[in-house]
Amino acid sequence: xxxxxxxxxxxFTDSPEKRCGGIVVAGxxxxxxxxxxxxxxxxxxxxxxxxxxxxIHDRFRCDMTRRFAAWGHDPRLDKEFDSALVATxxxxxxxxxxxxxxxxxxxxxxxxxxxFTGAASIDASAVIISTRLAFAPLNRFLRGEGPAPRxxxxxxxxQTCKSGTLEIAVGPHHTCRKRLGFSRSQIxxxxxxDTATRAAAPAMKALLDRAMVRxxxxxx
Numbered sequence: 001x002x003x004x005x006x007x008x009x010x011x012f013t014d015s016p017e018k019r020c021g022g023i024v025v026a027g028x029x030x031x032x033x034x035x036x037x038x039x040x041x042x043x044x045x046x047x048x049x050x051x052x053x054x055x056i057h058d059r060f061r062c063d064m065t066r067r068f069a070a071w072g073h074d075p076r077l078d079k080e081f082d083s084a085l086v087a088t089x090x091x092x093x094x095x096x097x098x099x100x101x102x103x104x105x106x107x108x109x110x111x112x113x114x115x116f117t118g119a120a121s122i123d124a125s126a127v128i129i130s131t132r133l134a135f136a137p138l139n140r141f142l143r144g145e146g147p148a149p150r151x152x153x154x155x156x157x158x159q160t161c162k163s164g165t166l167e168i169a170v171g172p173h174h175t176c177r178k179r180l181g182f183s184r185s186q187i188x189x190x191x192x193x194d195t196a197t198r199a200a201a202p203a204m205k206a207l208l209d210r211a212m213v214r215x216x217x218x219x220x
């Protein structure tokens with residue numbers, strides 16, 4: 001089995017059991033140089049486990065920190081919100097910025113199933129996915145799990161739905177490449193990561209508010 005499609009979900013955060021009810025934040029891939037699952041665990045554990053989400057200044061975390069701040073929950077200022085965040089990725093390969101572009105539908109389905117297995121292991125309150133490429137396989141997965149999801153377009157190419165108690169959001173990748181987030185016409189019209197983030201702010205703030213209410217309840 002390829003490294004990209006190993007079966008076990010990899011969630012790199014300090015004491016994930018203490019983040020039950022938290023918010024899973026999924027990027028596209030790891031972007032690190034390693035060839036074996038053991039190497040990946042060693043490299044990524046060192047890189048992704050600090051307790052503060054924003055402590056590691058890679059492009060993905062810096063961008064997501066800015067997005068969360070625009071949505072009224074800045075992990076740099078709100079320790080409780082920071083303690084709810086759990087970082088992972090859809091693919092575990094090592095290309096930069098475009099992991100998953102060459103994956104077939106079966107690999108995407110496995111990646112989504114693996115992501116939600118990890119989310120279920122901490123009884124997550126929300127899953128936020130930062131790539132529009134995930135929408136079709138995510139929709140297939142949710143249809144297979146229960147009633148057809150009722151998606152809401154909340155602005156900026158972000159869409160949200162709810163599955164049981166789980167809040168779900170999928171939106172543009174932080175690199176803003178055409179295939180990863182926006183169409184040519186949207187880019188020509190001036191849509192960017194920043195404008196998309198602002199457009200989605202009211203709905204995403206409300207989603208995060210609801211997730212944090214459940215997170216607090218689960219922590220007692």
